[in-house]
Amino acid sequence: xxxxxxxxxxxxxxxxxxxxxxxxxxxxxxxxxxxxxxxxxxxxxxxxxxxxxxxxxxxxxxxxxxxxxxxxxxxxxxxxxxxxxxxxxxxxxxxxxxxxxxxxxxxxxxxxxxx
Amino acid sequence: xxxxxxxxxxxxxxxxxxxxxxxxxxxxxxxxxxxxxxxxxxxxxxxxxxxxxxxxxxxxxxxxxxxxxxxxxxxxxxxxxxxxxxxxxxxxxxxxxxxxxxxxxxxxxxx
Numbered sequence: 001x002x003x004x005x006x007x008x009x010x011x012x013x014x015x016x017x018x019x020x021x022x023x024x025x026x027x028x029x030x031x032x033x034x035x036x037x038x039x040x041x042x043x044x045x046x047x048x049x050x051x052x053x054x055x056x057x058x059x060x061x062x063x064x065x066x067x068x069x070x071x072x073x074x075x076x077x078x079x080x081x082x083x084x085x086x087x088x089x090x091x092x093x094x095x096x097x098x099x100x101x102x103x104x105x106x107x108x109x110x111x112x113x114x115x
Numbered sequence: 116x117x118x119x120x121x122x123x124x125x126x127x128x129x130x131x132x133x134x135x136x137x138x139x140x141x142x143x144x145x146x147x148x149x150x151x152x153x154x155x156x157x158x159x160x161x162x163x164x165x166x167x168x169x170x171x172x173x174x175x176x177x178x179x180x181x182x183x184x185x186x187x188x189x190x191x192x193x194x195x196x197x198x199x200x201x202x203x204x205x206x207x208x209x210x211x212x213x214x215x216x217x218x219x220x221x222x223x224x225x226x
Contacts, residue, residue, distance in 0.1 A: 006157075032213050034213075034215075036217075041219070042219050042220075043119070043205050043207075043217035043218050043219045043220050044158065044205070044217045045217065046214060046215065046216070049213070049214075089157050089158075091157075093213065102148070102160040102163065102171050102173060103148075103150075103158070103160065103207075103215065104160070105157030105158050105159070106157055107155075107156055107157050108155075108156070108157050
């Protein structure tokens, strides 16, 4: 079964620090790797995404690093703010098999940014 | 531009009952996917609809079924509810099968 493994389960960072969340996948047939941010009582919101032909993508304070050979990708949040406190999910989109759009999610990382 | 709206926001049902959840997709989006999110877990794919046809299904039993309407809105139906069906049910829509916009979900509690 295709899986996406996410770590850590929870993360506490001081304001202004760097938050790093890691994910690894077990199947090469993925063509899209999004990160979602979810606040309590809300649905996940797309934060940033990357395709496997790119090693890094940066949008504002958020950066995805992608290592295709290691089947790993990570989210870096620079200058973390208390408003970034939320649960973050990595996901992968299968390329084939009638499962397009079947995002496979990690189990999530609860980030707390202390003032 | 309106986002994805889901109704109702909360629902309590008794084991064995049936439930229908509704979703209005974002304007311009023709693909709708449904996910189940148990407490403390990531969302799990239930199924996807494109042009009113089921276009992919996750590991959920047949008592989970759905519909998509010509205006791209969608319904999720669950028959013979079980206690383990208690979860947040999320609807997500897309126009290109990649950039999915999620609704805020329906919190279903089965007692």
